[in-house]
Amino acid sequence: MSEYREESDALDTDIQQIIHAWHHHGTTLSDRDFNQLALRLFAYQLRYSQPYAQYCTLFGITPRALPTRWEQIPAVPTDVFKDVPVATFDPSHCALAFETSGTTQGRGGVHYMETPVLYDAALLSGFDRFVLPDGAQLRYLNVVPNPAMRKQSSLGHMMAAVAAHRGDGHTGWYIENDALLTHAFIEDLSAAIEERLAVCIAGTAFGLLNLLDTFEQKHLRFDLPPGSRIMETGGFKGRTRTVARAAFYGKLMQRFGISSNAIVAEYGMTELTSQYYDSIESRATQQRIKIGPPWMQTRIVDATGKDVPDEIVGALVHFDLANRSSAIAVSTEDLGARLGDGFVLLGREEGAKLRGCSIDAEDLRRA
Amino acid sequence: MLELPAGHIVRAIADAAQRWSDADFPPRVRVTDAIVQRTGYSMPVVEYALDRLFFELTSDALKDAIATELGSLGALDGFVTRRGKPDGFARGLDRVCIISSRTTIGVGLVPAIFALCAKCDVTVKDREDSLIAAFFETLREEDDAFASAARARAWRGTEETVDLEPFAAVVAFGKDATLAQIRATCSPDARFFGFGSRASAGYVTRGALGDSGRVAGISAGAARDLVLYDSEGCLSLHMLFVEVGDGKQTEHFLRSLASATQEATLEFPVGVRDPVDAARVANFRAVAAFRAAGGQGAVYSDDACSFVLVYDPPKDEAPAFAPRTLGIIPVHEPSEAIRYLQRHVIRLEAFALSDARPDLVNAAISVGAVRLAPFGELQRLPISGDHGGRPRIADFIRWIDKEI
Numbered sequence: 001m002s003e004y005r006e007e008s009d010a011l012d013t014d015i016q017q018i019i020h021a022w023h024h025h026g027t028t029l030s031d032r033d034f035n036q037l038a039l040r041l042f043a044y045q046l047r048y049s050q051p052y053a054q055y056c057t058l059f060g061i062t063p064r065a066l067p068t069r070w071e072q073i074p075a076v077p078t079d080v081f082k083d084v085p086v087a088t089f090d091p092s093h094c095a096l097a098f099e100t101s102g103t104t105q106g107r108g109g110v111h112y113m114e115t116p117v118l119y120d121a122a123l124l125s126g127f128d129r130f131v132l133p134d135g136a137q138l139r140y141l142n143v144v145p146n147p148a149m150r151k152q153s154s155l156g157h158m159m160a161a162v163a164a165h166r167g168d169g170h171t172g173w174y175i176e177n178d179a180l181l182t183h184a185f186i187e188d189l190s191a192a193i194e195e196r197l198a199v200c201i202a203g204t205a206f207g208l209l210n211l212l213d214t215f216e217q218k219h220l221r222f223d224l225p226p227g228s229r230i231m232e233t234g235g236f237k238g239r240t241r242t243v244a245r246a247a248f249y250g251k252l253m254q255r256f257g258i259s260s261n262a263i264v265a266e267y268g269m270t271e272l273t274s275q276y277y278d279s280i281e282s283r284a285t286q287q288r289i290k291i292g293p294p295w296m297q298t299r300i301v302d303a304t305g306k307d308v309p310d311e312i313v314g315a316l317v318h319f320d321l322a323n324r325s326s327a328i329a330v331s332t333e334d335l336g337a338r339l340g341d342g343f344v345l346l347g348r349e350e351g352a353k354l355r356g357c358s359i360d361a362e363d364l365r366r367a
Numbered sequence: 368m369l370e371l372p373a374g375h376i377v378r379a380i381a382d383a384a385q386r387w388s389d390a391d392f393p394p395r396v397r398v399t400d401a402i403v404q405r406t407g408y409s410m411p412v413v414e415y416a417l418d419r420l421f422f423e424l425t426s427d428a429l430k431d432a433i434a435t436e437l438g439s440l441g442a443l444d445g446f447v448t449r450r451g452k453p454d455g456f457a458r459g460l461d462r463v464c465i466i467s468s469r470t471t472i473g474v475g476l477v478p479a480i481f482a483l484c485a486k487c488d489v490t491v492k493d494r495e496d497s498l499i500a501a502f503f504e505t506l507r508e509e510d511d512a513f514a515s516a517a518r519a520r521a522w523r524g525t526e527e528t529v530d531l532e533p534f535a536a537v538v539a540f541g542k543d544a545t546l547a548q549i550r551a552t553c554s555p556d557a558r559f560f561g562f563g564s565r566a567s568a569g570y571v572t573r574g575a576l577g578d579s580g581r582v583a584g585i586s587a588g589a590a591r592d593l594v595l596y597d598s599e600g601c602l603s604l605h606m607l608f609v610e611v612g613d614g615k616q617t618e619h620f621l622r623s624l625a626s627a628t629q630e631a632t633l634e635f636p637v638g639v640r641d642p643v644d645a646a647r648v649a650n651f652r653a654v655a656a657f658r659a660a661g662g663q664g665a666v667y668s669d670d671a672c673s674f675v676l677v678y679d680p681p682k683d684e685a686p687a688f689a690p691r692t693l694g695i696i697p698v699h700e701p702s703e704a705i706r707y708l709q710r711h712v713i714r715l716e717a718f719a720l721s722d723a724r725p726d727l728v729n730a731a732i733s734v735g736a737v738r739l740a741p742f743g744e745l746q747r748l749p750i751s752g753d754h755g756g757r758p759r760i761a762d763f764i765r766w767i768d769k770e771i
Contacts, residue, residue, distance in 0.1 A: 054660040077653040083681070084661065303645035303672040315646035331653060333646040346642075 007044055008088070008114065011324050016121055018295050018321070019165050024123030028295040029294035037321055038070035038297075041328050048088035052076060052327055071299060071307075073327035075317045078271045081109030086271075086326045089114045098154035100270040111154070111270050114325035122322045123158045124165060126293055131200070131264050132166060132278035136227050139168045139192050141185060143203025143211065146173035154270050155233065168197065180207060182214045189222060198227035201256070204234035205248065215255045223257035230256065233266040246286065260284055267345055271330045272296075273322035279342055291342035295321040300338050301331075310338045313346060368486045368514040375445035376484055377429045377692075379509040383597075384424035386505055394501045401496035402472055409638035412595065416472040417719045421662035424480065430471060432751040436761045446769050453768040459485030460535035460558070460763055465764045466492040466549060467540055471600045473498055474562075477754070478763075483517055485763040487536075490521040491687060492529060536560070536763060560762060562755050565716035566686065567745055570704060570731070571620065573612030582623050585721050588743025590627035592719060594635050594674065595746045597644075597690035601716040601755075602738075602746045606686045607695045608704040621678055621695065625667035629673045632691075637673045637705060640690060647689040651675050685711040701730035708734045716755065719745045737739035 001009075014037060021027035046053045046063050056062070059074050067073055076086055081100065086089040086217070094112040096119060101108065113119055132138075147156035156173075163171040172188045174181040192199045208230070215221065230252055235288040249263055261283045267290050268275035274296050282289040292298070299307055300314040308314035317331045336343040368376070369508040386392050390399075395417060402413045433440050441447050443458040449455050463482040467475025475491055476499050482489045483506075493499045500519035507514045507712035531537055531549065536558040539549045546561035562688040569589055574579050577686050592604035609617060640648070655666040664679035686694050698704050708715060719736035731739055737756030740746070748754060 051657070051661050055657045058656055058660055075653075077650050077657060079650065079654045080657045083654075083658060152566040193539050301649075303640065303649040304670065305649070315642065316648060331650065333643075335642050335646060 004048060004089075008324070011041060011044060012115060012118060015295065015321055015324060016119055016310065019118070019121045019125050019293070022294050023121070023128060026129075027294075033322070034294070034297065035070050037295075038073065038319060038328060039066065039068070041245060041321060041324060042066070042073045044069075044086055045326075045328060049327070050087060051080075051084045059261075068161075070297065072262055072317055073319065073329045075319075075331035076271075077331045078109065078269065078333075081111055081271050083108065083109075085112055087112045087114070096157070097152060098157070100151040109270070110152075111326060113273070118322045118324055119157075119273050120161050122293065122295075123161055126275045126277060127158075127162050127166070129293070130280070130291075131218045131229065131231055131266075133280065134227075136198060137168055138200040138227070138229070139170055139172075141172045141192070141199050141201045143174045143180070143185065143201065143207040145175045148173075149176065151166065154268070155204070158275075160269075162202075168355045174203075175207060178211050180214075185211065186220065193222060193225060197224045198225045198229075200229050200231060202231040202233075205232050206234065208252065209248065212251050214256055216330050221255055221257065222316065224262075228256075228258060229262040230258065230263060231264050231266055231345065238261075247323060265290075265345075269318075269330075269332065269334075271323075271326070272318055272320045273324075273326075274320050276342075279340075287339070287344055289339055289342040290336070290345050298336070298343055300336055300343060308337075313337045316343070320351040368483070368488070368512055371486070371510070371512055373433070373440050373484060373486070374430075374508070375533065376486065377433070377440070378426050379506060379513070380480055380483065381424060381426035383502065383505040383509050384421045386420065387473070387502060394505060397496050398496055402498065403495060403638065405496045406472070407639040407641060408472075408597065409636040410598075412635045412638065413472065415595070415635065419747060420473045420476065425677060428750045429480075429484065432759050433750060436758050437764070439532065443764070446767075453770045456767040456769070457485070458765040458767050459487040461488060462490070462534045462764065463487040463536045463538070463763055464492070464529070464531060464534040465538045466495055466529075467499070471596050474540055475499055476502060477750070477759070478517040478560075479517070479519075481514070481760040482536075482538075482763045484498075485760055487516075487763050489517050489591075490534070491517075493519040493521050495521055496522055510653075519720075531557070538562075538762075541614040558762060560755075560757060561587045562601070564714065565755070566605040566688070566713050566737075567602050567717040567719070568715060569604050569607040569719035569721075569742060569745070570701065570702070570727060571607065571609045571721045572724060572727065573610040573616075574724075576610065576612055576616040576620050579619075580619050583627070585622065585742045586623040586627040587631070588718065588741065588745075590623060591698075591743050592633075592745040593628060593693050594631045594691050597637070597640075598688065599690070600746060602748060604693060604719060604745055605688060606713075607693055608698045608701075608707070609695055611697045611699050617697070621665065621667060621676070621770070624695075625676055628667070628676060629669060632634075632669070632673050635670070644690050645672075647687065648672055648675060648692055651677070651687045651689050651692045655680065669708050682707060683710070686713070704732050705734050717745055752753050 037113045043066055056074050091112040094114045096113040098111045099108050105294055142159045144159055145156045146152040147153060150156055174185045266275050267277045274293055276290040276292040278288040279291045297319040299317040302308050302314050303315055311337050316334045316336045319329050336344040398414050403410055430440050437457045438449055439447050446454040446456045465475045465479050479489050479491050491499045503517040503519050506517055531553045534557055537553050538560045539546050540562045543563045546563050550559050571585060575585060589604055596603055629646050649672055652668050652672055652675040658664055659666050667676040676693050678695045679697055680694040715734050715736045717740055719726055719740050719742045720738040
């Protein structure tokens with residue numbers, strides 16, 4: 001067995017153990033343990049990912065001059081995934097390749113993963129803990145692309161895995177070739193209501209908003225069976241139409257007859273393996289706090305990369321130990337502010353200040 | 368206003384502008400603070416903008432601008448003789464509305480002033496800093512006739528609507544969607560002048576790169592064009608094309624530009640950058656640094672990330688349009704610059720050129736530029752110049768020909 005394989009397998013095993021311990025026993029990770037594994041993983045990635053290693057030299061970091069704290073690990077900007085494969089292995093041998101939607105500039109990126117094991121373990125544990133803490137078995141109505149038709153969608157893969165392991169055996173998919181299958185959704189939802197089967201409607205904010213538009217036009221309103229829930233993700237990033245979150249959730253509650261507690265926002269990105277969710281405690285409040293599993297950490301930084309104080313808005317930098325075969329640290333343009341044990345996520349559209357003369361980047365790019 | 372001679376109006380405006388040229392003039396002091404609050408620009412940037420705005424509004428400059436377009440100032444007062452044409456009277460339109468949403472400092476003021484010179488009744492939807500309202504107040508102090516002719520009130524964005532039906536001309540600045548909405552509410556007979564999203568570019572020839580005496584000047588000019596107004600103006604330098612030549616000359620230019628940008632940042636410091644912009648700028652730098660580490664291009668910045676220059680960004684990537692960020696794109700000839708601009712469907716306002724080389728000028732014209740300027744002058748549109756390719760006063764008058 002090669003040295004690379006040995007190291008990779010050892011890391012996968014250790015990371016899986018952490019995921020398993022939290023998933024089944026709620027075991028958290030001490031800062032010391034997180035730091036230790038983060039530095040080990042980073043050193044491994046420096047050895048096997050040349051682009052990442054070259055980038056780190058700009059910060060004076062080399063295999064011989066490694067950081068001592070996870071916070072010092074240079075983060076790879078998400079846009080870099082559009083330029084080069086960020087991988088510790090030959091991407092032509094990947095097990096999973098998820099594509100970003102290329103939100104703002106029409107250039108998509110790819111996150112290559114060497115094994116599906118970590119991704120599937122991370123997604124199931126997060127979903128179980130944050131969306132299904134009651135262990136409910138639900139019918140999944142997915143307003144996301146069907147991975148059978150679009151295997152490069154990480155969201156599709158995630159919901160397929162969830163539905164396969166936690167569903168009732170009848171899963172619906174309502175995005176086909178970027179078209180929303182509204183009629184099929186209404187039919188399936190009505191059937192589930194008729195049978196009093198609790199459902200989980202999972203979709204992007206934009207997709208759900210389009211559904212709501214149809215409901216409004218057709219004066220449709222549903223009363224979801226008890227135990228039903230909605231998992232919303234994606235915000236309105238890269239979309240020309242945005243709706244304030246409170247108004248959006250208000251409409252969801254009104255049209256589906258559910259409470260605020262039954263709406264869970266997932267925050268994930270293609271460049272990460274793990275996901276954040278609204279903390280259970282914050283779902284009834286105006287300010288939802290995102291928390292992640294113990295193998296994820298987030299820094300909130302200013303333009304110079306320094307941490308901003310609590311409750312001050314900055315850019316999010318994520319550290320995901322499950323990103324074993326890509327990059328442990330990923331920097332984003334997403335904004336947030338640290339609050340309590342997590343952070344409040346502010347979409348670009350919510351934080352964007354409208355000002356300027358006659359240049360408007362969105363206008364110029366859209367022209 | 369109709370009874371006032373145009374010369375009197377021009378003098379009153381010039382006198383008011385002279386008072387506003389004094390940085391200690393109390394209304395200016397108040398408005399300056401408000402502009403800093405609104406825009407987040409640093410005080411030196413705002414002071415510079417106000418100086419630029421009011422220093423230029425001299426009686427001679429206004430008269431020249433009017434005479435250039437109308438033939439004479441007197442044409443605004445009554446019939447004048449015109450060569451090869453019947454006698455003509457440049458009668459101002461009755462009511463003009465200027466909607467200055469999403470503008471940089473005082474952009475709405477200039478058309479308001481020319482509309483007043485045309486003796487129009489002017490209503491301005493002002494920004495929250497009330498710059499135009501405060502200037503109109505000074506105008507009133509110069510002559511009470513302005514009290515009824517020049518009105519300005521704060522603009523509260525899209526939640527506030529205004530009845531545009533009575534206006535004979537509407538000038539609007541803003542996003543394309545906003546302009547379309549505004550246009551739809553104008554009277555069918557009204558003249559509509561929309562100033563939407565535009566960008567500006569620069570082009571440095573290999574000849575200029577090879578002239579060490581010119582490199583410093585071009586660098587200083589380009590740096591100023593970049594940092595002023597945080598790249599938010601349609602006349603800001605948003606992308607720079609540099610002709611490929613001697614590698615050492617290019618590198619020398621890049622170092623010179625980086626150094627000049629650092630100096631310009633000292634003169635015009637970054638103000639309060641909102642988190643969205645801060646994240647975009649930081650991301651722009653980080654991505655470029657990643658590429659540079661891999662051997663593609665180069666990055667020039669400072670510790671505070673107050674500016675970011677990126678040499679040789681991917682050509683399939685549109686400009687960042689983030690504050691004080693600049694992609695420097697190597698090209699072999701102007702046609703490559705044209706292809707870049709067309710590929711990204713960039714609507715161009717101005718082109719800063721290092722040379723008036725004919726092929727370069729033709730290229731700039733072919734991509735829709737309405738202004739060709741030297742580096743350092745990109746953001747200094749002269750009062751006599753055409754903004755957005757439009758005249759200053761001619762849009763606010765109707766010619767009455769007298770053939771009897």
